[in-house]
Amino acid sequence: MKPIYIPKGKAKEYGDYAINIYTGCPHRCYYCFAPNVLHRKKEDFHTYVEPRKNIVEEVRKQVEREGITNKLIHLCFTCDPYPKGYDSTPTREIIKILKDSGNHIQILTKNGTDALRDFDLLDKNDWFGITYAGYDGWYNDISTSEPNAGNPQDRLFALATAYNKGIKTWVSAEPVLNDIDVLNLIELADYVDLWKIGKLNYYPSDINWKNFGERAERLLKSKRNNYYIKNSLRDEMDKE
Numbered sequence: 001m002k003p004i005y006i007p008k009g010k011a012k013e014y015g016d017y018a019i020n021i022y023t024g025c026p027h028r029c030y031y032c033f034a035p036n037v038l039h040r041k042k043e044d045f046h047t048y049v050e051p052r053k054n055i056v057e058e059v060r061k062q063v064e065r066e067g068i069t070n071k072l073i074h075l076c077f078t079c080d081p082y083p084k085g086y087d088s089t090p091t092r093e094i095i096k097i098l099k100d101s102g103n104h105i106q107i108l109t110k111n112g113t114d115a116l117r118d119f120d121l122l123d124k125n126d127w128f129g130i131t132y133a134g135y136d137g138w139y140n141d142i143s144t145s146e147p148n149a150g151n152p153q154d155r156l157f158a159l160a161t162a163y164n165k166g167i168k169t170w171v172s173a174e175p176v177l178n179d180i181d182v183l184n185l186i187e188l189a190d191y192v193d194l195w196k197i198g199k200l201n202y203y204p205s206d207i208n209w210k211n212f213g214e215r216a217e218r219l220l221k222s223k224r225n226n227y228y229i230k231n232s233l234r235d236e237m238d239k240e
C-alpha cells in the first residue's frame, strides 16, 4: 500500500502529494465528486466512514521506505481529514509522522472545530485551509448544500486562529455556490494567505462565471492577495 501519492488531472491543482485517510465522508455535500473518483455508491461513501485499513502504519512505512521528506502533503482529496462526528485521531497521528520526517502539511476541511485540536502540531511551513462556497444566511443554505459539515462560521474561526498562530492559511472557494458571499469574504477577510477559486462543475448554476471570475480577480489584485484561479473558471473568464 502506498497511501502517499501524486494526484493527477484536476486534483493536481490541490498539491504535489496527497493522502486520503478515511474510506468515506459524512458531510454529504451535494456536489461531492469523491464517490465518482472512487467508483463507489454515493450513499455508501457517506455512510461507511472509517480510517483506511492500517493507514497510520502504512504512512509510517512508506515515509521510511522511500525517505519522503520536505514535501507538501495535502490532506485529503477524496475525504475530509476531520469527518464530523467521527474519531479523527488517525489524522493527528499521520500529521505527527509527516512533521517528524520533515514534511509539511496542507489541510483542507469543512470541520474547523475539530481541526483546532491539531494546531499545536503545525508551524509556519504548514497550510490550514477551509472550503468556503459562499452561503445564504450561513445556517440555512448549508443545511441543504453541505448538511453534515461544520458550519462556515466555525471554519472561519479556525482559519483566523491558525493565522494568528503563524500557520499559513488558505481558502478553497470551490465550488462557488453564492458568488456575492464569496466576494464579500474576499473583501473582508484579512487572515487568508492564499485563495483558490473555482466554479461549480457538473451541476446547474445561475452564476455568470465570467463576470464572477473577473470581479474576484480584480478584488484579489486590489487587495494584493495571493490567489489561484482554477482552470475551469479561467476557461470561462477567457471566453469572448
Ligand code: SF4
Binding pocket: 025, 026, 027, 028, 029, 031, 032, 033, 034, 077, 078, 079, 080, 110, 149
Ligand atoms: S467534505 Fe469533501 S469529501 Fe466530504 S462530502 Fe463534502 S465534498 Fe465530499
